[in-house]
Amino acid sequence: SYELTQPPSVSVSPGQTASITCSGDKLGDKYSCWYQQKPGQSPVLVIYQDTKRPSGIPERFSGSNSGNTATLTISGTQAMDEADYYCQAWDSSTVVFGGGTKLTVL
Amino acid sequence: EVQLVESGGGLVKPGGSLRLSCAASGFTFSSYNMNWVRQAPGKGLEWVASISNRNGYIYYADSVKGRFTISRDYAKNSLYLQMNSLRAEDTAVYYCAGVDTAMVALAYWGQGTLVTVSS
Numbered sequence: 001s002y003e004l005t006q007p008p009s010v011s012v013s014p015g016q017t018a019s020i021t022c023s024g025d026k027l028g029d030k031y032s033c034w035y036q037q038k039p040g041q042s043p044v045l046v047i048y049q050d051t052k053r054p055s056g057i058p059e060r061f062s063g064s065n066s067g068n069t070a071t072l073t074i075s076g077t078q079a080m081d082e083a084d085y086y087c088q089a090w091d092s093s094t095v096v097f098g099g100g101t102k103l104t105v106l
Numbered sequence: 107e108v109q110l111v112e113s114g115g116g117l118v119k120p121g122g123s124l125r126l127s128c129a130a131s132g133f134t135f136s137s138y139n140m141n142w143v144r145q146a147p148g149k150g151l152e153w154v155a156s157i158s159n160r161n162g163y164i165y166y167a168d169s170v171k172g173r174f175t176i177s178r179d180y181a182k183n184s185l186y187l188q189m190n191s192l193r194a195e196d197t198a199v200y201y202c203a204g205v206d207t208a209m210v211a212l213a214y215w216g217q218g219t220l221v222t223v224s225s
Contacts, residue, residue: 001168033211035151042201042218043143043151048211086151088212094165095141095153095212 002091004098011104018074020101022087025068032070033088034063036081037100043086047072079105108132108214110202115219122192122223128185128202128216135183139205141212142176142187144198144221154200155187159207170196192223 004024012018022032032050035043045054047063050070060075070089074081082105087098114126126142142154155166155176164176175188185202199218206213 031210033209035212037151042215043203043212044215045209045211045213048206048209048213052209054209054213084150090210093156093163094167095143095156097143097151097153100150 002089002096004087004089004096006085006087006098006101008099009102009104011106012074012077014079014105015076018077018081018103018105020072020074020085020087020103022070022072022098023068024070024089024096024098027068027070027089028066030065030089030091032063032065034061034070034072035086035088036083037086038083046085074103077103077105081105108204110204110214110216112200112202112216112219115200115221117222117224118192119225120193120223123188123190124192124221126187126189126200126202126219126221130183130185130202130204133204133214135178135204136180137207138214139207140176140178140185141203141205142174142185143201143203143212143215144196145201145218146195146198149198152198156205157185189221192221194223197221197223 034047050065203212204214
């Protein structure tokens with residue numbers, strides 16, 4: 001079965017750029033998405049189709065996907081961005097999630 | 107406003123059954139592929155099952171295949187998950203999520219319902 005691998009944790013200072021990676025075999029050939037989940041809340045879509053932002057998601061969130069790696073980048077990271085982030089792709093019409101990355105803003 | 111509201115969670119003994127429901131409003135339910143996603147306490151997201159909008163294609167994670175059944179009622183704008191032969195490892199918050207086919211992403215999520223399997 002298809003697998004997506006994320007680092008368990010990433011730390012960033014306020015105002016700096018955070019990058020969270022997601023690795024999978026030929027992931028660049030698939031569409032990737034990213035979800036943000038804060039404690040006690042449901043996941044929220046922040047990036048779809050590799051690079052696009054849904055309405056209401058701040059411009060500081062961006063994405064890329066090439067080769068075997070998709071990357072979520074948060075520019076000018078704010079304290080409110082501290083959350084768990086999950087990448088997601090499709091494999092034979094089924095949903096695959098990465099293990100999640102806890103972003104700490106300190 | 108898009109709303110997905112899950113219900114039906116609770117405490118059940120190992121080997122027992124439970125039926126989850128998800129009521130949809132604020133969007134054209136019949137146009138969306140729907141999914142169940144779960145999250146065990148302190149763990150990550152795990153996809154459980156999906157059902158397509160038109161052709162009725164259904165898919166299950168290996169961990170629930172043969173025990174869980176996903177279905178939908180277009181007249182009631184509702185999604186269901188029948189869970190049988192429940193195990194302790196099925197303990198999780200269960201979310202229903204709708205796929206925006208233009209986005210190719212799980213754009214809509216409910217608030218989740220907690221299922222606890224314990225004796």
